[in-house]
Amino acid sequence: MQLFALVDCNNFYVSCERVFQPSMEGRPVVVLSNNDGCIIARSNEAKALGFKMGDPYHLNKEKIRKNKVVVFSSNYALYGDMSRRVMDTLEGYARDVEVYSIDEAFLNLQGFEHRGLTDYARRVRASVRQCTGIPVSVGIGPTKTLAKIANRLSKKMPDAGGVFNMLETDADRMLEQVEVGDVWGIGRQWAGWLTEQGIRTALDLKRADQKAIRSRMTVVGERIVSELNGISCLPLEMAAPPQKGITVSRSFGRHLSELPPIKEALLQFVSRAGEKLRRQNLMAQRLTVFLMTSPFAAGQPFYSRSMTCRLILPTDYTPDLIDSAVPLLEKMYRRGLSFQKCGVMLLDLVPAVRHPVDLFDGRDHGRQARLMKAVDAINAEHGARKIHFGDIGWNRPQWAMRASFRSPRYTTRWEELPVVN
Amino acid sequence: MVSVLSIHPPAPKKPFSRPLFLSVVAAGFPSPADDHLERDLDLHELLIARPAATYYVRLSGDSMKDAGLYDGDILVVDRSIEPSHRDIVVAVLDGEFTVKRLCKRDGLVQLQPENSRYPSITIGQERDLVIWGVVTGSVRQFKK
Numbered sequence: 001m002q003l004f005a006l007v008d009c010n011n012f013y014v015s016c017e018r019v020f021q022p023s024m025e026g027r028p029v030v031v032l033s034n035n036d037g038c039i040i041a042r043s044n045e046a047k048a049l050g051f052k053m054g055d056p057y058h059l060n061k062e063k064i065r066k067n068k069v070v071v072f073s074s075n076y077a078l079y080g081d082m083s084r085r086v087m088d089t090l091e092g093y094a095r096d097v098e099v100y101s102i103d104e105a106f107l108n109l110q111g112f113e114h115r116g117l118t119d120y121a122r123r124v125r126a127s128v129r130q131c132t133g134i135p136v137s138v139g140i141g142p143t144k145t146l147a148k149i150a151n152r153l154s155k156k157m158p159d160a161g162g163v164f165n166m167l168e169t170d171a172d173r174m175l176e177q178v179e180v181g182d183v184w185g186i187g188r189q190w191a192g193w194l195t196e197q198g199i200r201t202a203l204d205l206k207r208a209d210q211k212a213i214r215s216r217m218t219v220v221g222e223r224i225v226s227e228l229n230g231i232s233c234l235p236l237e238m239a240a241p242p243q244k245g246i247t248v249s250r251s252f253g254r255h256l257s258e259l260p261p262i263k264e265a266l267l268q269f270v271s272r273a274g275e276k277l278r279r280q281n282l283m284a285q286r287l288t289v290f291l292m293t294s295p296f297a298a299g300q301p302f303y304s305r306s307m308t309c310r311l312i313l314p315t316d317y318t319p320d321l322i323d324s325a326v327p328l329l330e331k332m333y334r335r336g337l338s339f340q341k342c343g344v345m346l347l348d349l350v351p352a353v354r355h356p357v358d359l360f361d362g363r364d365h366g367r368q369a370r371l372m373k374a375v376d377a378i379n380a381e382h383g384a385r386k387i388h389f390g391d392i393g394w395n396r397p398q399w400a401m402r403a404s405f406r407s408p409r410y411t412t413r414w415e416e417l418p419v420v421n
Numbered sequence: 422m423v424s425v426l427s428i429h430p431p432a433p434k435k436p437f438s439r440p441l442f443l444s445v446v447a448a449g450f451p452s453p454a455d456d457h458l459e460r461d462l463d464l465h466e467l468l469i470a471r472p473a474a475t476y477y478v479r480l481s482g483d484s485m486k487d488a489g490l491y492d493g494d495i496l497v498v499d500r501s502i503e504p505s506h507r508d509i510v511v512a513v514l515d516g517e518f519t520v521k522r523l524c525k526r527d528g529l530v531q532l533q534p535e536n537s538r539y540p541s542i543t544i545g546q547e548r549d550l551v552i553w554g555v556v557t558g559s560v561r562q563f564k565k
Contacts, residue, residue, distance in 0.1 A: 023516030
């Protein structure tokens with residue numbers, strides 16, 4: 001029989017900040033999205049005050065001040081590193097670990113003794129807490145879907161101590177307490193239809209007629225029903241599926257009307273997209289650039305354009321990507337408008353080819369590959385943007401992201417190590 | 422007649438790389454050292470037992486100077502080790518970080534500085550003490 005554990009970190013971003021600022025324990029804390037836009041993480045104390053996921057920061061400043069809520073800008077350098085540490089710690093506790101997101105992982109516990117699984121899960125929880133300072137919850141079940149539900153229950157039941165094992169309870173009684181929309185893979189639309197059919201809880205879905213489910217919700221829905229019945233249909237995914245497209249874009253820290261700073265921003269995004277492309281050993285055959293003003297700006301009409309060009313010779317060479325992207329931007333730019341955001345999308349991705357693709361391909365593939373390899377290596381070792389192409393602004397470019405409350409990058413920058421007396 | 426007693430899958434291990442040749446064989450002179458291949462000395466390997474649980478912090482002040490830890494030193498801190506009596510630890514006291522020598526004896530817990538100008542701290546029931554990690558080493562640079 002298959003056995004899965006779903007381990008997920010509690011309030012991950014907030015927990016990362018608390019490891020290095022322990023005085024934040026017990027206090028209401030929120031973390032803001034890129035550009036300090038909206039709330040993307042809350043401590044339990046902040047949840048209790050009524051702050052919701054996605055609440056815009058500027059609409060909640062007064063409530064934050066009144067309740068003495070501590071605000072952090074997102075510090076992805078820190079969160080990424082802490083995530084790596086959590087996942088590394090988990091590796092020692094299972095045959096395979098599937099990193100599902102920045103703060104969740106599935107463990108393959110097949111072959112483990114059924115007795116003592118809950119104690120084992122408690123040891124995993126304690127170990128992660130000790131090694132990284134991050135509190136996690138563990139749900140155990142014979143399928144991934146049931147492990148996910150068990151994880152949810154471990155958080156809802158205060159006596160569970162952060163661990164819940166589906167195998168040691170009356171599963172049906174538990175599934176009865178879970179709304180069908182909260183089952184992994186059941187989105188809002190399907191939840192709506194299911195409720196109409198009288199299927200309101202996970203237990204109802206477990207007992208539903210599989211043929212009827214399949215006809216409306218395809219084989220995906222049928223798999224969910226099987227999983228709820230303890231039949232594992234979703235194996236651990238050890239390799240990420242190949243990407244269909246790479247998009248890099250950001251809102252500007254403040255609105256921009258001049259072309260040069262917007263071009264600077266686009267060059268940064270194209271460089272980053274190129275890095276991601278090369279990391280996966282892919283080349284792009286189509287490139288899209290988009291540019292827009294803010295839909296909420298008073299005094300000007302909403303302007304949003306995108307243009308696409310084919311890259312006849314598939315490429316991962318940043319100078320070529322830049323040469324294609326910049327003219328598109330120049331065509332879309334308009335004087336007199338105040339822009340909020342631009343971005344680049346690399347599409348029609350194919351595995352990288354390092355030889356001429358046709359008679360007219362006169363590129364020096366070897367040289368291009370060596371150049372990009374050297375640039376990537378230098379940027380990796382000395383920090384991003386040490387070497388860049390073209391006119392990318394130094395220091396504080398006009399378009400740079402707002403991050404007024406970002407904590408130090410405690411684990412990835414020598415200059416930003418925690419200081420102790 | 423050979424019979425199969427049991428079959429074991431190979432244990433998955435991290436790849437162990439060895440240099441293929443230490444020296445290029447030129448004009449028929451192989452180096453006598455080739456049979457004694459060694460890896461480069463790696464400070465990371467020396468200082469860090471469990472990378473996922475190891476952190477660097479920077480020391481400020483002179484409260485630990487008699488232990489050879491000075492202002493500006495980088496301390497290597499391992500969170501996975503159970504703290505023992507006489508270990509130098511990073512502790513969280515009333516929400517603040519501090520580095521001191523841990524003394525646990527006869528049910529009494531004390532945090533001791535290594536500098537006569539600083540007082541020892543006795544941890545009573547009412548104080549909130551958490552050991553953040555054990556200092557396993559330090560790094561000091563004289564010239565950069």
